[in-house]
Amino acid sequence: MDEKSEIVIRPASNADCERVQTLVFGVLREYGLAPDLSGTDRDIADIEAHYIRRGGVFEIIEDENGELLGTVGLYPMTKETVELRKMYFSKKLRGKGFGKKTLQRMIETAREMGFKKIYLETATVLKEAVALYEKFGFEPSDEKHTPRCDAAYFLDLK
Numbered sequence: 012m013d014e015k016s017e018i019v020i021r022p023a024s025n026a027d028c029e030r031v032q033t034l035v036f037g038v039l040r041e042y043g044l045a046p047d048l049s050g051t052d053r054d055i056a057d058i059e060a061h062y063i064r065r066g067g068v069f070e071i072i073e074d075e076n077g078e079l080l081g082t083v084g085l086y087p088m089t090k091e092t093v094e095l096r097k098m099y100f101s102k103k104l105r106g107k108g109f110g111k112k113t114l115q116r117m118i119e120t121a122r123e124m125g126f127k128k129i130y131l132e133t134a135t136v137l138k139e140a141v142a143l144y145e146k147f148g149f150e151p152s153d154e155k156h157t158p159r160c161d162a163a164y165f166l167d168l169k
Contacts, residue, residue, distance in 0.1 A: 017074065018073070018109075019073045023058050023069040023082070025058055027058065030079045032046075032056070034099060035097060035099050036052075037101075038101070044134055044136065051158065051159055054096065054097070055082075062084050062086060065086065068085040068124075069084040069085075072109065080101045081099065082099050083099075084096040085124070091126060092130055094131060094132075095114075095117055110140070114143060121168060128166065128167055128168060129166045130152065130154070131165075132155060133160055133162050134159055135161055135162050141162065150165055150166070
């Protein structure tokens with residue numbers, strides 16, 4: 012990505028599912044993690060059902076040519092808790108501050124939506140993501156549901 016490239020952030024729809032899966036699965040494989048469309052990753056087989064109709068958010072980040080560069084979702088768990096899911100970026104975006112900007116936007120969005128807590132699960136092999144979450148004040152959680160994830164965090168939205 013050069014500095015002149017335009018970035019577009021927009022809500023995803025089911026028309027984006029295949030592209031989202033390609034990006035997410037590619038990043039997972041890069042880090043030695045196995046995609047699981049019938050389990051952990053089934054949410055990106057039907058974005059509208061798992062996010063939009065539940066009252067959540069799923070965004071994609073594209074360049075001006077429509078190339079998918081990143082994804083992020085907020086998945087409502089309870090009235091007060093939302094899960095941050097599927098925050099993945101292509102190599103073109105990594106190390107350029109998009110993780111920080113995206114996480115800040117999702118925290119603000121969760122607050123605006125009335126949630127009191129953000130929960131997330133991750134794999135510690137995703138060192139950059141773990142460091143980012145901790146920098147933003149996410150605290151370790153003992154609650155864990157996803158087999159490929161070996162760490163869970165939460166952030167109280169005050």
